[in-house]
Amino acid sequence: MKVLLTQPAIGESWLSYNRLYAPNLGLLYLAGYLKEFKPGVTIKYLEGHMSADDHVKAVESFQPDVYGITLTAWALPYASATINRVKAVFPSLPIVAGGPYPSINPRAVLEKEAINYCVIGEGEQTFLELVEYLDGKGSQESINGLAYRDEHGEVVVNPKRKAFRDLDELPLPDWSLVDFSKYGGPAISKKRPYGHLSAARGCPHGCIFCSSNAVWKRSGPWVRHRSPEAIAKEVNLLYDYGVREIVLRAGSFNANLKWAKEVCRAIKRLKLKEAVFNCELRCDKVDEEFLGLLHDINMWCVHLGIESSSPRVLKGIGKRYTIEQVTNALEMFKQFGIKVYGYFMMFNFWEDEKGELQIETPDEVNNTLTFIKSASRRGMLHHFSWAFCTPYEGSQLYDIAMRHGLMVGTGPKLANELDSSRLPGISVAVRNKYRRRGMLLQFELALRNGDFNLNHVRRGLANLRYVFARNRHEQWQCEYGRST
């Protein structure tokens, strides 16, 4: 039995290097699980950095029995094109989709795309059972967590699958399938090769723009942490593969502070001289002991989801922390010599208690940019990226956008197509103005603080076009704005 696991073919463009700068954790977990529980299976892992033509050639040379593709909302157009090309050459090849988008809306995927099966939520056991079924064992009706079309063409969604309780029981991602030399890391990174690991699944917080819960919160337990020892073991393995910058992924690494400290202690015991780390944190759960431990393991940069400097906005979007807590965290990181990369969003929107639509004003966006500038000049914030607030299906924000008629079109495309002119009071011209200001400030910080990954110079130059060009809105929407 031959199984091909792939990302959509996006091409050898700055976009693929921007979005696919580290190997895909989900697919590699599936590979590790299949290898352990279906001996004899041959697996090929395909990266997204290739043209659709090269993708088809790779499929032709491997001749798989099952084709599995991972789907996030932004990648749908690429996935659709990739799958159509593959189906044209292999009409009877079973195509299986999994990941955030098929988990959230399996019906839309099965109805609109040339896909035979959707795996909903955590995929390891469901995919194993499906591969067994496609190999002649069992029945598709009995596979929990699976959606498919029956013989009458009707979409069938089987009952949910229970989540794994103990993540340590899962085999590790099959890192042997990865060519790490292909992973140049994101624009702001320190060392290469760049890699990451999944330290936990699920997140206990409820930011309204995040669709994480729609993927993981299917059946309990939905927030699970791996043991610190298991994480340290995988860090060591990645180090042995030559990886030198490692991201400890979790919805937010310090959601459970006690556990996060234990993870740092376990990594510290490895005494890896050349490795540097980064991770994504919340601002409200930091103390000196934790920062000391981060410093000890060479956590050179932490990524904080700050989003806005406006208390009104932070409350509205459900961040559940205050701007004072943000500033306090920034000061502490400065004391410990740990750089900070902030994530921000512009033109957030939400519903107030009466169900009325509230929109972040241009003044509030302006204040956020001023906050970034000032924090950066005081050495408390070193890098940032920003996005126009986008309602992903499965998030509370998406439901709000639907209730207030803020989306255009229907179906899978929705998630990418918030029409800014429909945000009352926020014109395209206003968005363009803040886009330019946001990008210029991003450049300013990168120039001031360094850490720029030279692999991304071309992307940086491409972005500059949008700073100085007029009327580039359409091109931006098309090339850059899909998921932002």
Ligand code: B12
């Ligand atoms: C870590 C992370 C990343 C990492 C790595 C992602 C990875 N898969 O390797 C990085 C930083 C690269 C990343 C980038 C992006 N991310 Co991200 N990311 C996350 C995060 C925080 C955790 C995901 C995770 O734990 N993965 C671990 C693995 C084990 O889980 P998994 O990939 O989902 O795979 C499991 C199942 O989904 C399923 N499965 C997945 N694929 C397949 C395929 C088949 C065939 C089968 C059978 C099953 C299957 O089985 C897997 C094993 O159980 C989530 C939010 C959250 N807390 O969950 C957002 C999230 C997934 N990201 C999101 C977004 C928007 C992005 C970006 C577009 C951001 C951007 N603007 O650039 C890019 C796109 C990257 C891409 N390749 O699509 C959204 C997706 C929204 C949506 N509805 O599609 C999420 C849900 C956060 C949000 N905003 O709501 N991300």
Ligand code: SF4
């Ligand atoms: S944005 Fe981060 S902290 Fe908020 S719910 Fe999503 S993963 Fe959790």
